[in-house]
Amino acid sequence: MKVYNTLSKKKETFTPLEEGKVKMYVCGPTVYNLIHIGNARPMIVFDTVRRYMEYKGYEVNFVSNFTDVDDKIIKKAVEEGVSAQEISKRYIEECKKDMENMNVKTATVHPLATEEIDGMLEMISTLIEKGYAYSTADGTVYFRTRKFKDYGKLSHKNLDELQAGHRDIKVTREDKEDALDFVLWKPKKEGEPYWESPWCQGRPGWHIECSVMSKKYLGEEIDIHAGGEDLIFPHHENEIAQSEACNGKIFAKYWLHNGFLNIDNKKMSKSLGNFFTVREIQEKYDLQVLRFFMLSAHYRSPLNFSADLMEAAKNGLDRIRNSAKNLNYLSQNAKVVQMAEQEAEFWKESDVFVTKFESSMDDDFNTADAISVVFELVKYINTKVNEASSKEFLDKLYQRMCLLCDILGIILEEKEEILEEEIETLITERQAARKEKNFARADEIRDILLKKGIILEDTREGVKWKKA
RNA sequence: GGCGCAGUAGCCAAGCGGUAAGGCAAUGGUCUGCAACACCAGUACGCACCGGUUCAAAUCCGGUCUGCGCCUCCA
Numbered sequence: 176m177k178v179y180n181t182l183s184k185k186k187e188t189f190t191p192l193e194e195g196k197v198k199m200y201v202c203g204p205t206v207y208n209l210i211h212i213g214n215a216r217p218m219i220v221f222d223t224v225r226r227y228m229e230y231k232g233y234e235v236n237f238v239s240n241f242t243d244v245d246d247k248i249i250k251k252a253v254e255e256g257v258s259a260q261e262i263s264k265r266y267i268e269e270c271k272k273d274m275e276n277m278n279v280k281t282a283t284v285h286p287l288a289t290e291e292i293d294g295m296l297e298m299i300s301t302l303i304e305k306g307y308a309y310s311t312a313d314g315t316v317y318f319r320t321r322k323f324k325d326y327g328k329l330s331h332k333n334l335d336e337l338q339a340g341h342r343d344i345k346v347t348r349e350d351k352e353d354a355l356d357f358v359l360w361k362p363k364k365e366g367e368p369y370w371e372s373p374w375c376q377g378r379p380g381w382h383i384e385c386s387v388m389s390k391k392y393l394g395e396e397i398d399i400h401a402g403g404e405d406l407i408f409p410h411h412e413n414e415i416a417q418s419e420a421c422n423g424k425i426f427a428k429y430w431l432h433n434g435f436l437n438i439d440n441k442k443m444s445k446s447l448g449n450f451f452t453v454r455e456i457q458e459k460y461d462l463q464v465l466r467f468f469m470l471s472a473h474y475r476s477p478l479n480f481s482a483d484l485m486e487a488a489k490n491g492l493d494r495i496r497n498s499a500k501n502l503n504y505l506s507q508n509a510k511v512v513q514m515a516e517q518e519a520e521f522w523k524e525s526d527v528f529v530t531k532f533e534s535s536m537d538d539d540f541n542t543a544d545a546i547s548v549v550f551e552l553v554k555y556i557n558t559k560v561n562e563a564s565s566k567e568f569l570d571k572l573y574q575r576m577c578l579l580c581d582i583l584g585i586i587l588e589e590k591e592e593i594l595e596e597e598i599e600t601l602i603t604e605r606q607a608a609r610k611e612k613n614f615a616r617a618d619e620i621r622d623i624l625l626k627k628g629i630i631l632e633d634t635r636e637g638v639k640w641k642k643a
Numbered sequence: 644g645g646c647g648c649a650g651u652a653g654c655c656a657a658g659c660g661g662u663a664a665g666g667c668a669a670u671g672g673u674c675u676g677c678a679a680c681a682c683c684a685g686u687a688c689g690c691a692c693c694g695g696u697u698c699a700a701a702u703c704c705g706g707u708c709u710g711c712g713c714c715u716c717c718a
């Protein structure tokens with residue numbers, strides 16, 4: 176299995192630190208609002224990485240945090256006149272609902288920054304002892320960036336370039352030894368949540384939490400650290416500095432980063448008004464469609480989001496689901512016999528799709544390619560299967576489809592929705608009318624239902640309905 | 644100013660040295676009381692442009708144009 180490592184800028188063969196086990200950390204969201212579809216990309220992508228690793232037989236210890244102390248949370252709390260904790264708690268719950276609806280597996284541990292303050296104080300103290308950090312008059316603690324020789328190895332920047340970088344809005348604080356030093360601990364402001372520390376009453380800087388939580392739940396050395404590409408600098412660069420300066424060991428072996436999600440070819444931002452929450456997408460689509468859409472491009476490429484693209488993704492997913500549905504339908508009526516000789520040959524022949532799927536995924540999780548293999552399987556199934564097929568053959572093919580889709584986190588079974596009784600009755604009446612060849616009445620009922628927003632389709636599996 | 648990514652059919656998107664996967668849409672067909680759905684079948688002499696290397700280039704090298712990202716909170 177090859178993975179692209181941001182550290183080396185190359186695809187590398189994946190070899191875990193410990194045979195058969197994977198230690199993986201994914202930077203989670205700051206919970207100050209409902210998550211947006213940009214937040215959803217790393218969740219979906221790295222959940223898929225995890226699923227594939229598990230499929231390959233690895234035992235994956237997957238840790239993903241919730242940042243529950245932060246300026247934006249405090250700001251939101253002030254706006255609503257409630258505590259910061261109330262805000263973070265609320266949006267963690269909402270986020271978990273969204274994750275479930277996107278079929279993102281729960282992490283082995285979902286640590287909260289506010290519950291790991293002790294570990295942070297400990298790491299900051301060690302960094303000060305080792306000369307990698309210093310505190311200032313007001314109790315702010317900074318990381319001494321220039322002291323860490325490898326600084327810049329992830330983002331491939333060197334300190335002088337960084338400093339020479341033209342930035343209009345460059346806020347440098349007077350008490351820093353160097354403009355590049357970043358905050359580990361900062362004093363509270365009036366009304367803000369705070370914790371006691373040797374330096375002042377205050378709260379942690381953003382970067383320290385991930386270093387600490389990763390260490391606590393996965394150890395000083397981990398296999399994979401992942402997140403959005405925007406986190407490469409400064410967040411992940413700073414994490415490396417903190418962890419490696421503190422532990423004296425290589426922090427993470429592989430660094431994976433997903434590309435950004437754009438809206439109509441523009442960066443998503445509130446000011447442009449092109450900001451979508453996962454919840455808003457859910458009003459219009461099953462979140463499986465969102466997931467399928469996100470996996471239809473390579474995770475490192477930028478991905479454009481638009482209404483048309485979602486619609487295309489929906490139609491594509493439907494093709495896969497229809498094929499699965501058809502297998503189920505045929506299976507229900509199939510003869511319970513063993514595979515015929517030719518079916519056994521076809522079955523054997525379809526092994527190739529599993530092999531191809533795996534080699535796509537082995538190549539840096541090429542889900543776009545993997546999905547194309549699923550479509551090839553769909554076509555194969557559609558052309559090889561009919562009313563005369565044996566139950567064994569049908570069921571095996573169905574299981575094979577499920578196997579591949581499950582790795583992608585795509586669910587094939589659809590939730591059964593319940594119709595109002597009145598509509599149910601009309602559908603039954605229409606069926607009766609059709610049987611008596613009273614097509615006028617049948618069409619009349621179809622029109623009535625259409626006006627109620629129900630579209631009927633007469634398929635060979637019986638009448639199907641969907642909402643307009 | 645520095646660092647970096649990308650340009651493949653109407654749209655999306657794999658391929659990354661051996662002669663263009665897959666999906667959506669459009670088109671033709673099969674099925675159906677009709678409609679819809681579903682299924683099947685075609686669909687790029689070509690991979691932004693100009694040069695170069697090679698027996699062979701969408702893939703490597705140089706240049707040009709265009710779009711985008713990071714360097715500041717951000718997934």
